[in-house]
Amino acid sequence: MKYHLLAILPGLTLAGSFPDDDGIAEDTPGIWASSAAVDRGPVDATVPDGATTSHGSPADAIGASDASDDPTVGVVSLGDGGAATLRLSVPVADGSGADLAVFENGFSSAFLELAHVEVSSDGIHFVRFPSISQTQTDTQIGTFAFNGIDPTDLHNLAGKYEAGIGTPFDLAELRGVDPRLDVSHVTHVRVIDVVGSIDPNLGTTDSLGNPINDPFKTNFATGGFDLDAVGAMQAAPTNLPAWTTHHFPTGGATGDEEDPDGDRIPNLLEYATAGDPVHPSGPPLQFAYSGPSPQLTWRKANNRTGVTLILQGSSNLVDWTDLASSTDSAATSGLILGVAVSETAQDSLVTASVTANYTFFRLKAER
Structure with missing residues (x-):
């Protein structure tokens, strides 16, 4: 990670530490998921045994990105803490720059529903990208708050961009992290909804142990992360x-x-x-x-x-x-x-x- 020292000037609003212009256009990936299994979470994490999300199906996460900012089109809603495990159509490899892109159906850069991302070389052992959220944790971002998140405060959290733009992930960050992961032969991607409550008994934390604050509650059928697609840029070597x-x-x-x-x-x-x-x-x-x-x-x-x-x-x-x-x-x-x-x-x-x-x-x- 690069650290920057910023001078704080009167009246100046500072951006976060991370770019908001590194998203992946939906026509960039050449490789997409060919199958998906979804384990939906509840619409409300405070009622873990209550209703789960119902919008979309695993098939909506297969193939190329086709979502729009219309929440009824082309996505499967994961619910609080829900997960989708996707198998890529061919194994993929670490290349130059971003290697994976995860697409959500966000309709505003200020209203973001986030998710962790993990990868695997065998569909059994998964390794998580190290995530960082620098969003404030003093005040809960509400259900329909449209000014709560700055994308430059986020790193390695899917959902950072609006519909049609994928959040990038670089497999080089995971090289050598786990002996069971070969970043030149990634076969599966797992997307796990962030429960955005700042209540430590409910919410999800980033890789540094900080609470991740995103809209909460989202207690409706389309609640949680709305997964559109997972794409990749480079196929694994075959010879x-x-x-x-x-x-x-x-x-x-x-x-x-x-x-x-x-x-x-x-x-x-x-x-x-x-x-x-x-x-x-x-x-x-x-x-x-x-x-x-x-x-x-x-x-x-x-x-x-x-x-x-x-x-x-x-x-x-x-x-x-x-x-x-x-x-x-x-x-x-x-x-x-x-x-x-x-x-x-x-x-x-x-x-x-x-x-x-x-x-x-x-x-x-x-x-």
Whole structure:
């Protein structure tokens, strides 16, 4: 974050710390969400078991932005604390500048309904963009207050702009934050309504722990954040040369077996499992028991070509047997009796239950 020292002059109204001219026009993204699941919140957070919002449907958040300042057009209302989880049509990557844009149907720059944004590389583990609200927290912004929020007081909070202009998010801010997130292979985006009450027992806070003040209550069918669309600008690399250039633009330890971040996962395996080769990633192979049988789970980057992933088993750490494998985006297949494989189509998570007699397991990538 950049900090600025401002001289306070008599009669001068100072803007906040953040730009209000970095919005993304609705014709800019080339990639949009292809599916959405919505968990609506109540119309009134003070009555958590009361009525939930009812306007729109998950389908209204799919595809290109089409909202207007007419609240009845093209949006799904999330309600207080409600959330929408969207799968992008193709995995996307960190590029130059903003990478994602979240669109709401705001009709005034002074009446803004806000939301947190999180991203995931597997649809399971989500990482939140660090948000900041510098809006005053002494007086609650009311239901129909049209002068309560200055967009320059907001950072990484969706809903900062009016209909047709998306709030930008830069994946570079999350690089290396969580070993389970690869910012060159983001598959899902989650949008979570901010409960704008300054009551600490009800309201949402920013990444610094400050209350986020936005219109409250919004106790009607269209209450809370009205999600129009989520767009992205750059598709994730689909072949090894493009992936290598993306992560190593000036060269370096780019060999298949090299491990520049020291996480004991070689580059080719990082490529195949949506890992980050320059920041430590979590273990690509997870182990658990399902009854008496070991169960192995791993993620494969379904959009990437030129690589084969192989699950191997051993009883002595010397002799290894191929148990299951996949090449490129083809489904993973069990290779011997005693290995049952399942795979989620959307999230590219592979699970192998092994009843064959093996004690040790490893995941291998090869060209």
